[in-house]
Amino acid sequence: MTPELIQYLESIRDSARLERADETGIMSELEAHIQDKVRELTQSGLTEEEALKTCLGEMGGTRLVARQIYEAYSQGSWKQALLTSIPHLLFGLLFLLNWWHYPGWVSIVLMLILATTIYGWWHGKPNWVFSWLGYTLLPVLAVGLSLLYLPKLWSLLALLVYFPMALWWLFRIIVQTNKRDWIFSSLMLLPLPILTGWFLAVSESGKFTHYSLQIVNYFAPWIGLSFIALALTIAAFIRLRQRWLRVALLATSGLMTVTLIVHYTIGKLNTFTFFGLILVMWGVLLVPALLERYLKGGRRIAWRHRNIIAHKSK
């Protein structure tokens, strides 16, 4: 394969963001098509270079082909939509049914989420696994919050160790998820602004007290509903084909949920916190996208560098 052909196919592969199981077949099919056509064009008298140029022109731009492939494969079934929404539904039900203060139920939900995530992660990382993965970050968040209750100096020291480790772990997970598609990292992190919003609304000066429990009790139906709304958004996300619609859906749903939290907790969250939450929400959407851009840029430079070296050594 010539570097031009490799670059063409790589560019489609990069933008089509397919599951591994589908990727090999589609790329082989495109490659076979190009090889057939190039062979025919060279037999008609064109040079190899001219034939490839003509062929790639007639195949269509990589963006067009990749977008259409993405749209052919992106839509999940209703079963997948349900599977992706289940962790949000479970969390919603914990609060709607007021079971959140039973450690047994909370543990069962967390164990179920952890087991399902591990199963999905080791079985080809299907699209639904990323919304489950988001909730496995909760115990890490809980450990971080519990450090606030240590004596002051110990708390400071523990947080100094905890923060870089937790951030590094989160970074690694986002990088792994971004290998599939940055949009799944956003999907994974989507509950984060909602959880932060509710936590700030019920806790005084960032600490969870007995009074906070009473407030959680009071807000439980609204907390539950915000997770149910998230579940419905995610189901719609899975059923959508167009990428821009998916991104728009994630952005508006996050914005609306954060607005609702601020609206229902009137007096508990001020405008400053509202804008802070909006920033967190935009961060959830933008950080994975920017990270993917950065990592891909690095890979492209490495790829070009390899080609230049290969060309020089000829």
Added chain:
Amino acid sequence: MVPRRDLMKGSSNSLLLSLLEQQPMYGYQIVKELEARSQGYFKFKEGTLYPALHRLEKSGLISGKWQKLPNGRQRRYYYITARGLSKLALEKSQWQDFLTAVKLILQPGPSSS
């Protein structure tokens, strides 16, 4: 005027099913067959054929199978399924009704006046 691309969009499924009804084909063969039979009218960006084929496959109207050629290369042949055949029959009759109606308007006969 309706762009040719839009006309193609609305009829691509019927065209692909119709070709595969006659014999199983692989992607490049479909492109050439479509171009030859339409005398060059149906020409499109060839890379976009595969998403269309895969959509049909996901709907269960066709199925694809890899086949190894004597020279060792592999090709994916597409076959029309029973579901695809009944869908094609339905679409053919819809097209026939549509064409008849368009013809009645574009070429009015003496009886219509």
